[in-house]
Amino acid sequence: MTSRTLYLFGSAAPPVFDVAGVIESAQAQGWDVCLGLTPTAARWLGGSLSGLAALTGHPVRSEYKLPGEPDVWPAADVIAMAPATFNTVNAWALGLTDRFVVGVVAEAIGRGVPLVAMPCVNTAYARHPAFERSIGELRLAGVNVLHDSTGSVPQEPGQDSPAVFPWHLLLSAVDETAG
Template sequence: MTQVLYLFGSAAPPVHGLPDVVRRLQEQEIDVCVGLTPMAAQWLADDIESLEELTGHPVRSEYKAPGSGDVWPPADGILFAPVTFNSMNSWALGLTHHFVVGVAAEAIGKGIPTTAMPCVNAAYVQRPQFDRSIATLRGAGVSVLYGPGGFEPNQPREKRPFPWHLALDKIGAFQQ
């Protein structure tokens, strides 16, 4: 049976890697549905059509209208990566003004396995709310790939590869 994964992304530079991540997940026979924050959707505007062709599902960044049918199959799991400082804190605080944050928040209550990997710089993580948000989400059952064995903050303006392999390894374990 094919598993359905919701792949969510916020507006951080690694979001540009989503097409490759989708392909890698599909190689594992995972049915992928892509959701983006509104700003991430703007960043990927030129890639939306190709992502929809690749996945066979519409890319979503907005809530659906009440009473309208769902355009995605139900999720077996969620990977939210990259998650920005804003999205991580909003999610932990239950501020669901963005579609992907709302779905991720609801997934906790539905018991849907959810993995998150932030993409934040070392200046942002000095804010005490960020550590509280990580602890809140972990306490709610979200697997947050942050710190040793996960994403480690870079210095502001420092460019380095996003550790997608860590998230994909976690998703591979989710399938078994």
């Protein structure tokens, strides 16, 4: 059986600490997972990066490769950005690609790669007018954004609880989006 390739990209929000379990769940569903992280998320998971690379069988990436370097990952069949922070969502919608994972998902829109995003923001960020505009822009671009009634629900500031982040909804959407 040929496996499908999932790029799982995460930002620095508390649910990123659960990424190993998400990778294992995706692998159980037949996905070959490549993990990409924002630089801050990579710093948060610093002690686990070699274990995560062993789990996926691919290097964990948080930086662009140098010109002329070969790609180290297979091509993606679908890309999931979760948890996607306020900064990541807004940068992606604006096309600000100074971070590797944002650059890949921004380019993926133009390449027609199926995309799923699940934000992880508190209620204060969710009420900021730029956030809703960015969610709308991403949806207009064809990104399946799981937010509020369709995915993650913002919590009050300071109430971060990784346990309530609905990773199962993300993986279901990945399967549906990939067809």
